[in-house]
Amino acid sequence: MKLPRAALRQCSRQLRPHSNWSHQFAKSSLVPSLSSPSLSTPCRTYATATPPPKIVSAADLEFGQPVYETHPHMLQPGELTPGITAQEYHDRRSKLAFALPENGIAILASSELKYKSGAVFFPFRQDSNFLYLTGFSEPESLAIIQKTGPKPGDYVFHLFCRPKDPRAEQWSGPWSGLQAAEDVFNADFTGDISRVESLLPPILRGASKVYTDITPTTPITGQLVTNLISHLHLPTTPLFGLVNSLRAIKSPAEISNMRHAGRVSGRALTSAMRRTWSSEKDLESYLNYAFTANGLSGPAYVPVVAGGSRGNMIHYVHNNRLLSPNEMVLVDAGGEYGTYITDITRTWPVNGKFSPAQRDLYEAVLTVQRKMVSLCREDAALSLDQIHRLTESGLKEQLTQLGFDFGHGGGRMDVLFPHHVGHYVGLDVHDTPGYSRGLTLRQGHAVTIEPGIYVPVDDERYPEHFRGLAVRIEDSVVVDVDSPLILTTEAVKEVVDIEALRE
Numbered sequence: 001m002k003l004p005r006a007a008l009r010q011c012s013r014q015l016r017p018h019s020n021w022s023h024q025f026a027k028s029s030l031v032p033s034l035s036s037p038s039l040s041t042p043c044r045t046y047a048t049a050t051p052p053p054k055i056v057s058a059a060d061l062e063f064g065q066p067v068y069e070t071h072p073h074m075l076q077p078g079e080l081t082p083g084i085t086a087q088e089y090h091d092r093r094s095k096l097a098f099a100l101p102e103n104g105i106a107i108l109a110s111s112e113l114k115y116k117s118g119a120v121f122f123p124f125r126q127d128s129n130f131l132y133l134t135g136f137s138e139p140e141s142l143a144i145i146q147k148t149g150p151k152p153g154d155y156v157f158h159l160f161c162r163p164k165d166p167r168a169e170q171w172s173g174p175w176s177g178l179q180a181a182e183d184v185f186n187a188d189f190t191g192d193i194s195r196v197e198s199l200l201p202p203i204l205r206g207a208s209k210v211y212t213d214i215t216p217t218t219p220i221t222g223q224l225v226t227n228l229i230s231h232l233h234l235p236t237t238p239l240f241g242l243v244n245s246l247r248a249i250k251s252p253a254e255i256s257n258m259r260h261a262g263r264v265s266g267r268a269l270t271s272a273m274r275r276t277w278s279s280e281k282d283l284e285s286y287l288n289y290a291f292t293a294n295g296l297s298g299p300a301y302v303p304v305v306a307g308g309s310r311g312n313m314i315h316y317v318h319n320n321r322l323l324s325p326n327e328m329v330l331v332d333a334g335g336e337y338g339t340y341i342t343d344i345t346r347t348w349p350v351n352g353k354f355s356p357a358q359r360d361l362y363e364a365v366l367t368v369q370r371k372m373v374s375l376c377r378e379d380a381a382l383s384l385d386q387i388h389r390l391t392e393s394g395l396k397e398q399l400t401q402l403g404f405d406f407g408h409g410g411g412r413m414d415v416l417f418p419h420h421v422g423h424y425v426g427l428d429v430h431d432t433p434g435y436s437r438g439l440t441l442r443q444g445h446a447v448t449i450e451p452g453i454y455v456p457v458d459d460e461r462y463p464e465h466f467r468g469l470a471v472r473i474e475d476s477v478v479v480d481v482d483s484p485l486i487l488t489t490e491a492v493k494e495v496v497d498i499e500a501l502r503e
């Protein structure tokens with residue numbers, strides 16, 4: 001049984017000196033030497049002559065990401081990333097290892113820096129599965145989780161990354177190095193990523209099967225790792241399915257992060273609804289600022305800010321037209337906290353007051369949205385796919401009452417509502433890709449519920465006063481046993497509440 005030392009190490013963390021850290025404090029030259037000439041003189045001892053301990057506070061070091069000692073304004077003691085403790089990362093690896101066959105091994109590659117153009121790069125974003133299992137947010141890294149026995153906790157965690165390199169870090173900013181991989185990120189073994197070719201074979205040799213999503217085209221290590229695996233004739237299988245089934249059910253800490261992202265983002269949207277915006281870009285800028293200024297790390301995805309009939313384009317992200325007072329604006333925007341996202345859409349009249357047609361269509365979508373949110377509970381025993389079909393029939397019924405004709409040659413639901421009602425959310429906006437929407441929802445699943453109606457501008461099959469109107473209403477929701485936990489409830493959505501914001 002592996003001791004849960006991950007948590008223990010996090011208390012009053014002190015690091016053993018790394019070669020590049022130690023030069024100022026590892027000197028022990030004050031120890032009297034037998035061969036020293038001082039033997040011939042009376043020997044005194046001084047308190048200051050005691051060799052300094054070979055440890056250094058983590059607060060005096062630089063890491064590749066915030067840690068509690070350097071960023072106490074962002075992390076609590078014991079946390080490796082906001083809200084998520086080292087113990088929880090250990091538990092995730094432990095669960096993964098437990099799910100592997102005897103002597104199974106999982107290998108994950110980090111993301112690499114991506115370039116926008118020439119030397120201009122995007123902010124680094126760690127691969128979600130890598131992050132989920134390690135909390136380590138650096139490129140040029142390889143994580144290996146090796147099952148060593150049948151019990152939970154029987155595993156070994158290897159983390160290969162970049163050794164400290166003061167000259168390179170002077171250019172790129174700090175990274176964490178091998179000692180921190182062990183002392184902060186709780187790797188059992190670490191190694192220089194540039195030596196993977198010699199470090200990996202001894203680990204692989206005893207493996208029964210390799211679980212990995214690494215392919216020859218994976219940057220930095222892909223070719224090498226796949227060559228080594230095939231050279232050793234090891235059976236391989238994709239890893240993402242196992243990780244998805246862990247990631248799909250959120251822990252209390254993850255739900256708390258998502259709730260925080262939802263609360264702050266929801267308030268930002270409500271606050272945006274109070275004002276009359278004249279351009280999509282101004283509204284987008286305001287939301288991005290409000291997310292960040294209120295403690296989130298930034299927008300979770302490129303937002304949709306679509307005035308009028310531009311809302312009919314599901315992923316309209318140009319956000320560069322002017323808004324006219326008599327139209328509605330559809331805003332799909334959410335922030336991110338500790339790499340957990342929230343996904344919200346609201347649609348409201350630019351001038352703050354719904355016209356009769358806008359209100360009717362809005363209420364139709366809202367009625368169905370509310371009903372579908374209420375079904376996000378374990379005791380309803382429904383899957384996202386089943387909720388989607390209920391949404392379609394609910395919307396069709398609402399629209400029929402508003403005079404839409406779905407008879408022969410009439411309107412079509414796949415035109416008016418062309419997307420799915422929801423998707424899983426978590427570290428990614430479309431979380432756990434490949435995880436089926438046909439599974440019955442259960443406690444800990446986190447999903448969106450986002451029905452929409454998009455009426456084409458000039459299609460005579462639809463009532464004239466609704467043409468060109470687009471409405472989508474979306475909340476992020478965690479499934480509980482007998483009720484949904486709505487993460488984004490601070491974003492108002494009732495007609496009276498939206499209109500009251502301007503009174």
Ligand SMILES: [Mn+2]
Pocket residue numbers: 343448450474
């Ligand atoms: Mn969504």
